[in-house]
Amino acid sequence: MPISKPYLQMPIVESGETLLPIPQDRFAFETPHPYQVLGAPYEQASPYFLRESVLEALQSAQGYLQQLQPHWQIMIFDAYRPIAVQTFMVNFTYAQVLQEKGWQPETLSPSQKEEAWQEVYGLWAPPNVDPKSPPPHSTGAAVDITLFDWTTNEPVFMGSEIDELSARSHPHYFADLAANPQTSPNEKRLAEQADQNRRIMCEAMQKVGFQRHQQEWWHFSLGDQMWAWLNQLEQPHLTFKARYGRIEPVGS
Structure with missing residues (x-):
C-alpha cells in the first residue's frame, strides 16, 4: 500500500499555466533520458517540460549559479512525468528492491511485501489519479537536477546518484558524515566536497523560490503541493496553497 505523503493534503488552486520545453541551449541534460531507456511509456509526452513560471525560475537559478560558479550549469535529469511513467517507475523500483533482497514475488510474506513497498514509497510518490493528490512531477512543477562542470566536461561530484535507495540521498547526509569524528x-574530504556542492546547488534554487525535497538532494519544486507544504512548515503563520495540479501535455 502507498505510504501517505503529508504534502498531498495541501489544497490546489490551479493556475492554468501551460507546459513549456526546457531550452536545450540553457541547460545540460542527462541523455539519453534514464527512464525512457528503461522503457517508461512517455508516448507523445516529453520529460523535458515544465510550467511556464517554474521554467522562468529555473533559468533565473541558472543565472545565479553561474555567479557562484561561472563554469557550472544546471543539469536536467527529469522534469515532467506522466502518471503512466510514475506507475512504471514505481513498479520497476519494487522489482528492483525484491531483486536486491533476493526475494521472490510469489513467496513474499505480508511483512516482506510491506517492507519492500516502504522502500519504494520512500523514494517515489504514489501514482495517484485523484486530481487532489497528484505526484509532484505530473504537475510540471518539479524537477530533478544535478550540476555539470564545463571545464571537466563531467557532472559535478554530489556524493551519490539520483534515485539512489540509500541514506546518501538525504540532503544533509554528507554534512553529518563529515562532522562524525570516526x-x-x-x-x-570527499564528504565535505559533496556537501558543499549540494549546498551551492540548493542555494541557487532556493534563491529563486524553489523548495528542496526533505529526503532527496536532487528534487526541487515550485508551486506544487510539496512546495506549499514545505513553505507552510517554515512559515506557519501564513497560508499556502499549491497553484499547479496534474496536467496533460497539449495534444495528448
Missing part, C-alpha cells in the same frame, strides 16, 4: 580524513 570518519577517516579521506572520507571527510
Whole structure:
C-alpha cells in the first residue's frame, strides 16, 4: 500500500499555466533520458517540460549559479512525468528492491511485501489519479537536477546518484558524515566536497523560490503541493496553497 505523503493534503488552486520545453541551449541534460531507456511509456509526452513560471525560475537559478560558479550549469535529469511513467517507475523500483533482497514475488510474506513497498514509497510518490493528490512531477512543477562542470566536461561530484535507495540521498547526509569524528580524513574530504556542492546547488534554487525535497538532494519544486507544504512548515503563520495540479501535455 502507498505510504501517505503529508504534502498531498495541501489544497490546489490551479493556475492554468501551460507546459513549456526546457531550452536545450540553457541547460545540460542527462541523455539519453534514464527512464525512457528503461522503457517508461512517455508516448507523445516529453520529460523535458515544465510550467511556464517554474521554467522562468529555473533559468533565473541558472543565472545565479553561474555567479557562484561561472563554469557550472544546471543539469536536467527529469522534469515532467506522466502518471503512466510514475506507475512504471514505481513498479520497476519494487522489482528492483525484491531483486536486491533476493526475494521472490510469489513467496513474499505480508511483512516482506510491506517492507519492500516502504522502500519504494520512500523514494517515489504514489501514482495517484485523484486530481487532489497528484505526484509532484505530473504537475510540471518539479524537477530533478544535478550540476555539470564545463571545464571537466563531467557532472559535478554530489556524493551519490539520483534515485539512489540509500541514506546518501538525504540532503544533509554528507554534512553529518563529515562532522562524525570516526570518519577517516579521506572520507571527510570527499564528504565535505559533496556537501558543499549540494549546498551551492540548493542555494541557487532556493534563491529563486524553489523548495528542496526533505529526503532527496536532487528534487526541487515550485508551486506544487510539496512546495506549499514545505513553505507552510517554515512559515506557519501564513497560508499556502499549491497553484499547479496534474496536467496533460497539449495534444495528448
